[in-house]
Amino acid sequence: MIGAPVHIINACKQYGAFSAVTDVSLEVAAGEFVSILGPSGSGKTSLLTMIAGFELPSAGQIVIGGRDVTRLAPNHRNIGMVFQRYALFPHMTIAENVAFPLKMRKVARAERDRRVAETLDLVQLATLASRYPHQLSGGQQQRVALARAIVFEPPVLLMDEPLGALDKKLREALQLEIKQLQKRLGATVIYVTHDQEEALTMSDRVAVMAGGQIVQAGSPSALYGRPQTPFVADFIGRMSFAEAIYLGICDGAHVVRLGESVVLQAADVGEPLSPGARLRIAMRPERLVLAEHGKGGRNSIPGTLEASVFAGAFDLHLVRAETDGNPLLQVQMPAETGRGAFAAGMRVDVVADPQNLHVFELAGA
CATH class of the missing domain: 2.40.50.140 (Nucleic acid-binding proteins)
Incomplete structure (x- = not known):
């Protein structure tokens, strides 16, 4: 898997008179793990949905791998997505869930089976391939969702509060697993969270949002040690x-x-x-x-x-x-x-x- 750079250029999102995102620009390097951190209502999820293509920007551009995708449908952006609620198909086995993106891309059966087996092994679920989602724990289901998102080797992986439904101990364990997996794969990850510790633990850089704008972006140590505004100082730690x-x-x-x-x-x-x-x-x-x-x-x-x-x-x-x-x-x-x-x-x-x-x-x- 080869990560692609993502450029967000003066992105805005209006819902009637309400401005959810205002003139946001952010560059994410290929293979970088960037968290978008902020409280509820800060605009972080609206920004992520514009990158994914579920929402069109009211103004601005989204460029992925040098290609302007601002007006492209989500299925034409070749992006992996992981959500908080897993979104697994309950009637499919774990292997069938993970194979679904490959099937939609008309990958040959033999190649599909090989990549599913490799990916399930990567997320430590190879022995559970024949089970159904309801037979797995929350942490295992989230691993299935992650496997389904990376099996087709997308250059960019978007993650929206993926660990929010898990208990603290399991969440902390999966944080480290996701980070290690991202480094092995070389994928570009944009990760939305409201959890400050999660962002500091996992990210190469963190972009803090408030009121629809990025108020500070930098390395976790820079945000913690050199906050530029009282909001960032108070929100981080x-x-x-x-x-x-x-x-x-x-x-x-x-x-x-x-x-x-x-x-x-x-x-x-x-x-x-x-x-x-x-x-x-x-x-x-x-x-x-x-x-x-x-x-x-x-x-x-x-x-x-x-x-x-x-x-x-x-x-x-x-x-x-x-x-x-x-x-x-x-x-x-x-x-x-x-x-x-x-x-x-x-x-x-x-x-x-x-x-x-x-x-x-x-x-x-």
């Missing part, structure tokens, strides 16, 4: 926020003030800022440290520990900050670290490394 005022630069560091007396340094603020600008400070819980009040040193935010939650590998401490708005800060620390040293009701310091503060200017400030 856990994040705590606090309001601040920009004071300027001192000793090469950007200085911000939270409330009347809490002053923090930030290594990078992105866009140039003017003194007095109103800011939103974002902090990853796992990059904060809890200390006894008065012992946090520089870059500390005082507050009161409201609760500590055991979450398996880590403890999540909830601290009510003593700054404007009294935001609730989350501090994630390894399990057993400091356990017993902190109790609800204690005054504490939340220590923030300047390198791990994300600074955003408030719109209209």
Whole structure:
């Protein structure tokens, strides 16, 4: 299987007065795994259905493998599709389900049987070829749907929330299987999901959508470590926020003030800022440290520990900050670290490394 590049050029989709997708452009390289990530209503499924050909764009182009397919019917695009609901034929065996795309393409019986056997072996279902969908578990049915989508060796594979109906443990196992399979096949994959962990785990790149637009696209590490907007910062992983005022630069560091007396340094603020600008400070819980009040040193935010939650590998401490708005800060620390040293009701310091503060200017400030 040889993957094909996909170019989405200024795609728009209108439903009456409602704009589901607005001027979206995205390039997906051959053999790349790209996830389109966003909350419900962000436009991600509308974008996928335009790539598949189930919906025509109101404006813009869809180019696959150098060919403009914007107005082509789905069956002329040679795309594999995997849906959340499997869409298997209940009256057909597993082998017959997987063979169906080859039969529609009039592939000779001997070749069809060979490719079905190879594909079922690839998804670890060779021994279940004669069973029917209702005799399989949800995870096995999803493997059948995947096998049916790749058996005719499409250059592009579209996946729409394919693991959404599965339990967490099975979903995580299939995430790794799908990624490994994609690498072996060399297929181009465009994967729609609302699950942030799923997108970060599986993707070469992630395009985050909100309000019908791509607000940021990049590698999982770039989106997690260098979010460009408060929305992306909040949507990708856990994040705590606090309001601040920009004071300027001192000793090469950007200085911000939270409330009347809490002053923090930030290594990078992105866009140039003017003194007095109103800011939103974002902090990853796992990059904060809890200390006894008065012992946090520089870059500390005082507050009161409201609760500590055991979450398996880590403890999540909830601290009510003593700054404007009294935001609730989350501090994630390894399990057993400091356990017993902190109790609800204690005054504490939340220590923030300047390198791990994300600074955003408030719109209209």
